[in-house]
Amino acid sequence: MKGVHFLISTLAILAFATFLASASDPSPLQDFCVAINDTKSPVILNGIAVFVNGKFCKDPKLANANDFFLSGFQIPRSTQNPVGSTVTPANVDQIAGLNTLGISLARIDFGPNGLNPPHTHPRGTEILVVLEGTLYVGFVTSNGDGNRLFTKVLNKGDVFVFPIGLIHFQLNVGHVNAVALAALSSQNPGVITIANAVFGSKPPINPDVLAKAFQVDNKVVNYLQKQFWYNNS
CATH class of the missing domain: 1.10.10 (Arc Repressor Mutant, subunit A)
Structure with missing residues (x-):
């Protein structure tokens, strides 16, 4: 009987671990799954509309290098707007080959005193590296952890992590423009x-x-x- 209880407990733990492991973008089951961006209409299967949580894949034999390529990330973006910053994403909508790979990138340009306002990414953890300038960054923990604020002043070459789903921000506290790159653990982390x-x-x-x-x-x-x-x- 003890063996049966142990087996049931083990299976329960494995099921829970599997649930946690699948809480982010699923692992790919093939080399790649280049997205087809024209998915305005659902697939019709036996007369029933089927929607996909993600992107449809095109035939792998039709994939080419451009499906995995994006140029122009080195170009500074204008920050002449009310918040003084501009986010340029490189996710599955810009790079079709990112589909199912569970990662994406963003360039963030800041004017002096420019702010990337408090926001969350519901589907991805963010790791940010400062390329130029000085940023004051921070995130706030959940209610259960007392809404604690973690902040840091980052300079060129510094790296900071914002855990998945938590409210965070970046403010340019320098007197010149600043630039940062952010990598996220989802092909489409959302904001x-x-x-x-x-x-x-x-x-x-x-x-x-x-x-x-x-x-x-x-x-x-x-x-x-x-x-x-x-x-x-």
């Missing part, structure tokens, strides 16, 4: 900019909800909801 999502949702969130949540007057919420919330990515 939710907090201010944009809360005050710029379409349709707007009921002001009564936000007034109570932020403990402010409805007039403050109405003012914030009327602002233009810029998307820097």
Whole structure:
């Protein structure tokens, strides 16, 4: 009987470990799966529409080097916008060959005092390296960990990690432009900019909800909801 209990416990642990292991992008089952970006219409299977959580693959025999290539990442981007920063992604939408590989990249350009506003990546951990300039960066832990703030001032060559799903930010505290590269553990990590999502949702969130949540007057919420919330990515 003890052996049966041990076997059941072992299977339960293995099942839980498998669940944790599959909590990020799945591992590929072939060399590559170059994405077909024209997926506006679902696949029809036996008269039923089938949607895919990701991208369809084209015939591997039709793949070529350009499916795994993107140029121009060395070109500085304009930061003349309300937040003073611009994010240039290199994910599966730009590099079809990233499909199923579980990684992506982003270039972030900052003007002086430029900010990449507080945001989260729901599907990926981020590791950032500063190429030029000085950045003040940080992330906030979840409610259960007391919403602790971890911050650091980074200089050229410094590296910092933002755990998956946690709110984080980067601010250029130097007097010149700054540039950073961010690698993420998903082919399509997604991004939710907090201010944009809360005050710029379409349709707007009921002001009564936000007034109570932020403990402010409805007039403050109405003012914030009327602002233009810029998307820097």
